[in-house]
Amino acid sequence: MAFELVPWRRRRQSELAWSRGGNPFLSLQREIDRLFDEFLEDFGPSLRWPSLRRRGRTWGVMVPNVDVSETDQEIEVKADLPGLDEKDIEVTLDENVLTIRGEKKEEREDRRRDYYLMERAYGSFERAIPLPGNIDAGGITARFRNGVLTVRIPKTGQEARSGKRIPVKTG
């Protein structure tokens, strides 16, 4: 089986408020990806090889992509968790840090399978997102749909208490 080359768009090198303070390994990976992109760009479109740049993954280790956005009323966190069930996802809030944990179990035990490609990531992961103090811990909701986890955190004027587990709903 052959897979074709599809050009991908170069990532915007925008400065985002929080992304620089995140996972240092992920930052390094993204920096390497960016350098790869720039290097390949010099050779023109014919040499762009998509599989060299694997979005959201650090060489087989699961590092879910996360978006965080904010309005005056709430903070929204969205994480890509394809292949997980909602029961495998744990969302906790402790000391104003929202933590998303989970494990994607290996499905590759079957010995009758001969693999041509193994690009999808497996294993356990954890991402911690620091939140401001003025959040309503009791009003946090988490929803899992089409492999994307959406956590919505309402804001209040009061300081949040620590240690809370947030149930994940489907649909």
Next chain:
Amino acid sequence: MTTEVSRKEEKVARVEDLPVYVPPADVYETPDHYAVLIDLPGVAESDLELSLEEGVLRISGVRREPHEAQGRLLVEEWEPCRYQRSFRLATDCDTGKIEATLRNGVLTVTIPKTETARPRKIPVKAE
């Protein structure tokens, strides 16, 4: 920061303008079928298209999913996009019996092998 968000919303409006990404895939073969698993987070069933033309299985999906909060983006690691990937099928694929399921953001395509390609036991007769 506000221009960042509005750019994202504009892109949602026109699918053909969305960036194209190649999603990660697993492909394996067993004695009786092939399977393709592709990570397509954020793609709804209605935004997923599979086609088979001249032995090439083409998978394309659109991730629309605008930010519900519609606010200031603090961390951006994904964006609305198009996922595209295609695979040339082996000649022993039974293309009439391809099955595809989308679950929790993962597309699984199962392609059975033709009857003649499957391993089978040949009975030995004693004389």
